[in-house]
Amino acid sequence: MVRRAATAMLALAMASSAAAGERERAVVVPTGDFGRAEPYEAMAGGAATSRKKADADAFSHPSANLSLEGELEFKVGNALFRRLWVGAPASTGSADGLGPLYNARSCQRCHLKDGRGHPPRGNWPDDDAVSMVLRLMTDPTHPPTNEARAQGAVRHQTLGDPVYGGQLQDFAAPGLEPEGRLHLAHAPRPVALADGEVVTLQQPLYRVDALAHGPMAPGVTLSPRVAPPMIGLGLLEMIAEADIVAGADPDDRDGDGISGRVSRVVDRASGQVVLGRFGWKAESPSIRQQSAAAFASDLGLSTTLFPAAAGDCTPAQEACIDAAGAGESPAEVDDESLRLVSHYARNLAVPVRRMVADARVLRGKAVFYGIGCVACHRPKFVTAVDSERPEHSHQLVWPYTDLLLHDMGEALADGASAVGAAGREWRTPPLWGIGLTATVSGHTRFLHDGRARDLLEAVLWHGGEGASAREAFRALSSAERRDLLAFLESL
Ligand code: HEC
Ligand code: HEC
Structure with a gap:
């Protein structure tokens, strides 16, 4: 949160509601200079920004x-990021080891x-669920057994299902069955805006069909997540922990x-509990x-960080364990390959704004500041310095995130309890590049799932700590709303 800066900058003014018969509403008009763009x-x-053309490849350029x-x-x-892996044993040698269970190649x-x-x-057989994964979480009201705790789940620290593991894999090596198939339905959820327009949101309803090993354990819940955009990750990684912690206000003093809580997770390399930044629930400490x-x-x-050759198969999935063979070493992806893929993921550049x-x-932009979006979508930081990574060091960056977890209300909740974040908690996602979503990805689907x-729908889904900003957004005149959306499109 940028509450000190925000309160200093904002003044309260009254304006009348556009909708007839509505009470007077308070619109917060920022007093800062919004008449022109700020320097840089x-x-x-920062200097890593890509100035290349805003076309379909706009997210694929290296730090400038x-x-x-x-x-x-x-x-x-x-090349490693694009490599199509194949099941072992294969004549290609270094590109084998895929599976036995997997979501993509x-x-x-x-x-x-x-x-x-x-x-x-759509649903099976015409689905293309591949860019979405279903994480499996254990409901805290059904505490896991000590045995399950000891086994842990392969992905981060979530415990998942004792048979299906921490994630549902919808592909499997020949001779093995995929674990199941995601089935998606929708329920309408109409929301009225102050100017009379009604937007009908789609509440997703998830179910898993064709479960290979029977029903999941009681209390296991589904946490569907789409793949987030990959830009600017190295810069987010270089924001000083102290700057993130300074924005947190867990008890809303x-x-x-708006509280905002730091995610604390285990760093697998050191075994220490550290700040989590990556993933929709900030469950991962590093790229x-x-x-x-x-x-x-x-x-x-x-890999050396996740050494199990059988990936996310659990001991209960015997055929899968047998198919993986090999045991724990050597890692199917060596440290140098992991370093190179991580370097790639760190250096996908944020495109220059339009x-x-x-x-x-x-x-x-004035509306975005005025109605409190910046309380979580924190506009700017200066990154820390690391002599090994000069390209990410000491840069003024504009990610529009505080990298904190916020309670976003029941409608967005996944009912899950990751060790780091509760079901209603999500990490504020960065908004840089969001205006290029259609250009790069050919769609405009937002939020974790x-x-x-x-x-417009993304903002209307905000609840919990985001409810008052959403209400202020709902109360905007059509012109103000269009201006706000134009600002988001320019990011
Ligand atoms: C099956 C689809 C899928 C595949 C394959 C996949 N990812 Fe992801 N990726 C995701 C999803 C979903 C998330 C969000 C995870 C979460 O919220 O826990 C993610 C998140 C990430 C993030 C964090 C981004 C952020 O903004 O926090 C990085 C980095 C990443 N993936 C790298 C990789 C690399 C490297 C590979 C290949 C080794 C890979 N991914 C393969 C789906 C995938
Ligand atoms: C309380 C903190 C908070 C406030 C205030 C807030 N947001 Fe968010 N915002 C979030 C979180 C957390 C998410 C991710 C929620 C999810 O994926 O379920 C999000 C998601 C978004 C997204 C979608 C991003 C993506 O990558 O899919 C947009 C766009 C957005 N917010 C815009 C706004 C605007 C505009 C406002 C002001 C009206 C606002 N937000 C106020 C926390 C906040």
């Missing part, structure tokens, strides 16, 4: 300030164009209705660990 505002990723050697390694990392398959994934467009977790549970490939100085965009069909 367009360079959302990367050294020549860094660029070469980026290319090698990209390459990183790129879910992180298409390094952009965002989307929910399936300032009484603004390296997130990438290794992806190799383990999305592709079924072991239309920063446009009058409508600037009016929309892609339920929102455009930016």
Whole structure:
């Protein structure tokens, strides 16, 4: 939260509601200079920002300030990110080890164009659920047995289902059955805006069909997540922990209705409890660990961080364990490959902003500040310094996130309890590049499970700590709302 800065900058003014018969509403009008763009505002990723064309490849360029050697390694990392893995044993040698259970055969398959994934467009047999995964979580009201606790789940620290593991894999090596299939239905959820327009949100309803080993354990819940966009991750990784912690207000001492909690997770390399930043629930402390977790549970490939050759198969899945053979070593993906993939993921550049100085965009920016979006979507940081990573060091960046967990209300909740975050808690996602979603990914699905069909719906889904900002948004005039959306489109 940027509450000190925000309160200093904001003044309260009254304005009348556009809708007839509604009570007077308070619109917070920022007093800052919103008449022109701020210095360096367009360079959302600092000197690492890509100035290349805003086309379908806009998310795939390396940090602009990367050294020549860094660029070469980026290319090698990209090749690993795109590599189609095959099951072992294979004549290709170094590209084998896929599965036995997996969700996709390459990183790129879910992180298409390094952009965002989307929910399936239909149900089996015409689904394409591949850019979405179903994490399996244990409900805290059904505490896991000590045995389950000891086994842990392959992905992060969630415990998952004793048979199906921490994630549902919908593909399997020949001779093995996929674990199950996601089935998606919708219920309408109408929301009226102050100007009379009614928006009908789609509440997703998830179920798993064709379960290979019978029903899941009682209390196991589904946590569907689409692949997030991959840009600017190295810069987020370099935001100083102290700056993130400074924004947290877990007990809401300032009484603004917005708390914000730091996610604490286990760093697998050191065994220490550290700050979590990556994933929709900030369950992963680093790009390296997130990438290794992806190799383990999305592709079924072991690394030194996640050494189980059988990936997410549990001891109860005997055929799967047998198929994996090999045991724990050597890692199917070696440390150097993991380093190169992580380097690639760190250096996908944030594109330069468009239309920063446009009058409508600037009016929309004033609304974004005025109705409290910045309480979580914190506009800017200066990154820390690391001599090993000069391209990410000491950069003024504009991610529009506080990297904290917020209670976003029951409608967005997944009913789960990751060790780091509760069902209603989600990490504020960065908004940089969000205006290029259609250009890069060919769709405009937003939020952790892609339920929102455009930016307007994404804002209307905000609840919990985000409810007052949503209400202020709902009360905007059509012109103010259009301005705000124009600002988001310029990011
Ligand atoms: C089956 C689809 C799928 C595949 C394959 C996949 N990912 Fe992901 N990726 C996701 C999803 C879903 C998330 C969000 C995870 C979460 O919220 O826990 C994610 C998150 C990430 C993040 C964190 C992004 C952020 O904004 O926090 C990184 C980094 C990442 N993946 C790297 C990789 C790498 C490297 C590979 C290949 C080894 C890979 N992914 C393969 C679906 C996939
Ligand atoms: C209390 C903190 C909070 C406030 C206030 C808030 N947001 Fe968010 N925002 C979030 C979180 C957390 C998510 C992710 C929720 C999810 O995926 O289920 C999110 C998601 C979004 C997304 C979708 C991002 C994506 O990558 O899919 C947009 C767009 C957005 N917010 C815009 C806004 C706007 C505009 C406002 C002001 C009206 C606002 N937010 C206020 C926390 C907040």
